[in-house]
Amino acid sequence: MRAVITVLGKDMVGILAKVCTICANNGANVVEVTQSVLQEFFAMIMLVDLSSSSSSVTELSEELTAMGDEMGLRIHVMHEDIFNSMHRI
């Protein structure tokens, strides 16, 4: 399956690196990344492939959310199908 990771919050050094490290540790392959910084507001959207991942999407989500809580960021991990359903006919 593929999941969309969104990271929202105040910009700071090392956000992308930390998210990618957790993805790599869980065997999640990063397919696409888009990132924007508007003034101090950081928004990143990452599409990851979990088909050969060692962990479940739940484990990845829990680890990323915990990291987000520590750094004051809102991190969501959601199944790609949600967006396909809601925004494509």
Place this chain on the structure above:
Amino acid sequence: MLNSHDILETVNMIDQENLDVRTITMGISLLDCIDSDPQKACDKVYDKICRYAENLVKTGEDISREYGIPIIHKRISVTPVAMVAGACPGTSPVRFAKALDRAASSVGVNFIGGYSALVHKGFAPGDYALIQSIPEALSETEVVCSSVNIGSTKAGINMDAVGKMGQVIVDLAKNTAQRDCIGAAKLVVFCNAPEDNPFMAGAFHGPGEPDCVINVGVSGPGVVRAALAKAGDCDITAVADIVKRTAFKITRMGQLVAQEASRRLCVPFGIVDLSLAPTPAVGDSVAHILEEMGLERCGACGTTACLALLNDAVKKGGVMASSHVGGLSGAFIPVTEDAGMIEAARCGALTLTKLEAMTAVCSVGLDMINIPGDTPAEVISAIIADEAAIGMVNSKTTAVRVIPAIGKKAGDELNFGGLLGGGPVMEVNTYSPAKFIHRGGRIPAPMQSLKN
């Protein structure tokens, strides 16, 4: 790749605007549990529910985590218990209520609906005993919900049942007076009750339903309100379009969850109920949508028109998003469960008479309304008759869920906590309809029923 704007919009809906799937409700038929031995019947009911719904809660939680969507409730609806209990004459149907309560507790759902009777044309064996037992059954169980269908467009209105239900509601409130009369919040009196409604307290598994089915209820008043707020000063046609587009997105999410739950539980997918169901939480109010449309307060003149537009646009938007739409599907207006309605009722903008008008165009009826504790049973019956008449003539579902606040008068408050919320006791017209109610009999089906 997916559009970033779409992704952030969805995340924002969940994070900031209270978007959620309100309930995954498993409907279970109890027709094969009928037995003339009440103990055997109760055992079969308990075993079947536990067997079928064993993984319901876990599956709901798994989907919620994997998809990143909050799924608030996992619930069960069953065949109207009067049909099962009717085979055991002389036994109190309360035994069945307790079996349902135990089963619900074993599988971990937070409500089980179906302590019900369908009496729109008259009482079959078991119906009368079940209705009589409702005050005891709902005060001695925790999560059992009850409903009684007293009328339909096809059959007319069973005024004997209407007369009975007024007293049942009063007795139920008295039995639970120590707990803010919460028992009455678990009983719905319907006209044209849908057989596949996933929302409590009125959910039951109709006799025409399959053995087991998954129905999903979506929600999202906060999302609709936020979309309207972003649009600013557009005309009312644009308002309807915004509601439609938003309802479409919300329903697609519900459809996805319903299909996934159905696949994982190996149970057929029934319907998606595309209702806007409010909660007492700030930002999750249907009244606030109506106010966003341009009303100073919900209940002001214009409220019925705004609600009609909202109810219709929700259906139009949602219907293309799901392969099977059912249940109640529309805008709910439960007073104590909606922060905007509570405020409007407190300040006097929203009255019972206005609410009655609103029920002609919303998806249900007079819902979660606290009324004075000394309201005579006949007046409650007459409220039910009025609502049923609106439903019968307009070929729509209407319902009454009023809570007599025992020992309290208009302006006092009841607080149930949680999703049932709380709010002020509203004034009721107490000129007596007693003679009308005591006539009994049946209001004939209207001309609208003769469609064949």
